[in-house]
Amino acid sequence: YFVEAGAIAVRRVRKEDLRHVAKATGATMVTTFADMEGEETFDPSFLGHADEVVEERISDDEIILVKGTKNTSAVSIILRGANDFMLDEIERSLHDALCIVKRTLESNTVVAGGGAVETALSVYLENLATTLGSREQLAIAEFAESLLIIPKVLAVNAAKDATDLVAKLRSCHHKAQTNADKQHLSRAWVLI
Structure with a gap:
């Protein structure tokens, strides 16, 4: 029929x-x-x-x-793939990506990724270490250096030049933090 x-x-x-x-x-x-x-x-x-x-x-x-x-x-x-194992991995990755988008839309907030937080903390700690005059300076500077491993590994995994990208990332964070300090100082002068 x-x-x-x-x-x-x-x-x-x-x-x-x-x-x-x-x-x-x-x-x-x-x-x-x-x-x-x-x-x-x-x-x-x-x-x-x-x-x-x-x-x-x-x-x-x-x-x-x-x-x-x-x-x-x-x-x-x-989804298409060479075998069932590849299809399972593609499906899992797609599911993860869709869940990330869903969570972002639900919470309406985003945390910076790609080693941005670690780089910002590293730059801040290096600046803090230069203000200290004791052995703590060395420990803080070494910890700040160790935080850069995360953005370096992420860059290498993405098949990018880790040295170049981390240098650019550090430069951007250094400029942002020094500009933020200048803005805080100018606000402090206005308040005084």
């Missing part, structure tokens, strides 16, 4: 997938056509909308694609 009517019918679909399709198309899931009188009826308001529903072959699988849905925020991502 469906083929003669030019419609696609799919059987054995997981309930979770049905919910996703219903949400994306603006449809309502219907478990039965029976009404209170025992007759079979269907309300057209339960139908959703999609511009196109097609079956495509991707790799070894036949996949139903629902395109141009009513809810445009619903998206499916198709």
Whole structure:
């Protein structure tokens, strides 16, 4: 009946997938056509909308694609890889990235990454060490130097020139901290 009517019918679909399709198309899931009188009826308001529903072959699988849905925020991502292990790793990485975006949007705050915090603390501690005249100066300066390992390792893992990037990062933080000190001093003079 469906083929003669030019419609696609799919059987054995997981309930979770049905919910996703219903949400994306603006449809309502219907478990039965029976009404209170025992007759079979269907309300057209339960139908959703999609511009196109097609079956495509991707790799070894036949996949139903629902395109141009009513809810445009619903998206499916198709992952491809050389083997199952690679696909599992890609899926895990994608899940981590989506969770990061979700947490950022929920909390509306971001903490600087890429070794920025460690570099800023290193620059601050080096400046602090120069104000001390005891053996503590050496310990603080060594600790400040050890904090730079984190941005160096991150740069090397990203296949970048660690020496150049860390030098630029330290320069930016040094300028920011000295400008902040100047602003604090100028505010202090205004208050006096």
